Amino acid sequence: MIGRMPSSFRAAVVADPAGTLLALDFDGTLAHIVDDPTEAYAQERGLAALGRLGAVLGQIAIVTGRPVRQALELGGFVGRPGFENLIIYGQYGAERWHADSGDVGDSDRPEAIVRLAELLPTWLAEHGADHVRLEDKGLALAIHTRGIDPGLLETLAPPLRELAAELGLAVEPGRQVIELRAAGMDKGQAMRELVAETGARQVIFAGDDLGDLPAFDAVDELRSTGVAGLLICSASTEQDALVARADLVLDGPDEVATWLENLADEF
Ligand SMILES: [Mg+2]
Known part of the structure; x- marks a missing residue:
């Protein structure tokens, strides 16, 4: 782990879990990257910790480049406790799913x-x-x-x-x-939408790849409007573009899982 969650941010989340949004990328962040992407299942420890956080935080979300249907298959979120309020943005925000309705919605193929x-x-x-x-x-x-x-x-x-x-x-x-x-949608737009909808006062975003940079930009913009933000890089040997931008650099999905467990232990 490189960096620390600032104690003021941690204190704000602990004092105001309902005002906290936790959004995670899927591949390389919650799931290990494997040769066969149809086998990239969410890491079990991370999933369990995310469920515990879903039960206490105002909003949890997955923001991924995958189609929502694939994220649902590989994530195993449906029916798990703590995921009743989960929102998934798929295909970089072009698709949106809420656990409440279960609808993915059909978008027209451009x-x-x-x-x-x-x-x-x-x-x-x-x-x-x-x-x-x-x-x-x-x-x-x-x-x-x-x-x-x-x-x-x-x-x-x-x-x-x-x-x-x-x-x-x-x-x-x-x-x-x-x-x-x-063109027209990216993970940053998804993050702005989520914050506008939920009125989140603390925002955490974790990602591992170039497609996560717009979400990093969005959190930085939100910080300038008074929202507290925490940016986490799930690091790999393949991509280091997020490292310098992150508050916290974790060693891939295993360390992301440990970090989520530590945060869940606060409640
Ligand atoms: Mg990723």
Whole structure:
């Protein structure tokens, strides 16, 4: 662990749990990253601690690049005590789910994504990359190279950015994955929405990858309006962009779980 939760922040959370929002990224933060992303289950200790916190804090949320349905499958949140009020933002905020209603809601597939899905297999073959794993997320397409060809993304990223620009899509780079999706929503927007809705006075956000930076920006902005914020980096050897921005650097999902347990022990 590098850094500490400031004692004033801890005291504010303990004194005002109902005014506290705790939002976590999923992959690399609550779940270990594994070669097969369909096997990236939430870490059990972290899940148990998050449930304990869900029972006392004003709001808990998962803010992830995954579709909500996948986060639900891998998270195992439904039916667990403490998750009755959970909100999940999926696909970087393009989808939203609340445990109350259980609805994911159907968003229309953007026309540019329809076109991309048609042309991407050929495009990848032309770029010597037809061995990647292509994931169709509905509102986005993701190209995964983990366990397949670790260095390939560096070569693919520049032409993919050109392709995205031609189609008017946003590029979301991650740990051995690059995603093309519609512009306009990001994790920062999700965090601003959550704070506006809940009126949270203390905000905690934890993430591990580049897609979490907009949420870090949002928490920094909120701090300037008087909301207390705590930014946590779930660190890895693959990505260090969040380290300098974080108040607290934890060693991956295991140490995130321990930190959540310690916070839950306050109540
Ligand atoms: Mg992540």
